[in-house]
Amino acid sequence: MDLLLNDKSAFITGASGGIGRALARAFADEGCNLALHANSNYDWLTEFISAQPWKDRAIAVRADVAEPESMQAAMDEAVTRFGRVDVCVANAGRWPKPDELLSELSVERFRETININLLGAAWTARAFMRQLKPRDDKHGAALTFIGSTAGRHGEPMHSDYAASKAGMYGLVRSLKSEVVRLDPFARVNMVEPGWTVTEMAREALDQPGRIAHILKTTSVRQLARAADIARAVVMLSSPQSRHISGEILTVAGGMEGRTLWTEKDIDEDAVRKRARE
Secondary structure (H helix, E strand, O other): OOOOOOOOEEEEOOOOOHHHHHHHHHHHHOOOEEEEEEOOOHHHHHHHHHOOOOHHHEEEEEOOOOOHHHHHHHHHHHHHHHOOOOEEEEOOOOOOOOOOOHHHOOHHHHHHHHHHHHHHHHHHHHHHHHOOOOOOOOOOOEEEEEOOHHHHHOOOOOHHHHHHHHHHHHHHHHHOOOHHHOOOOOEEEEEEEOOEEOHHHHHHHOOOOHHHHHHOOOOOOOOEEHHHHHHHHHHHHOHHHOOOOOOEEEEOOOOOOOOOOOHHHOOHHHHHHHHHO
């Protein structure tokens, strides 16, 4: 199927990470021009682009997603190069590694996670919307947030991350009705990955027993690859998905939640006794 993305321009934040790189390759394969964003890994990203067969239709832009003026400047750079941005993927984010109870979590860590993950996504969307206008072909622009199953099920010891991703639900449901005032065919959706094999998650996944714990509630007993997430985003970004907006697409192998207890943690006799009291 022709996804009708050839010659359209895509802006992808967090493009130096595992999912970001997969997104870049997936949209490049569809013939898109690419504005790929990074901040601290900007130099690495420029080298990555220079090694790709599609390097002549891609630029690297540098910005702090937590700063709205910085994101606006990066979007303006993309518009100057390509004339407009048709597709935007708010992918940049952080997952702090230490497991910490909220009662022990530093205020600085909580604020930084919200600033990067949630406010960064909002400032990305804001900059994208500011350059929106209708296309003559009525294909419509597409904005996709990269959420997480942590925003749906929660994630104990990572309440800052879960809260930042849960906030994206409000953005999706609100912005779907705002973008059409700028482009009547524009759409807003979210792709919600479960555990995905990336550099950010690798250390946690390498802990003995972690993968078995994760897959206890997953129908497809496999971890997602970054390419699995990227393909879902490309599909939602395509004009062929013109009537899909305001939706959350979970890409998590049928995950239903997180196991909190194993059989050895449950004293059935004690539970029965309490239930009868």
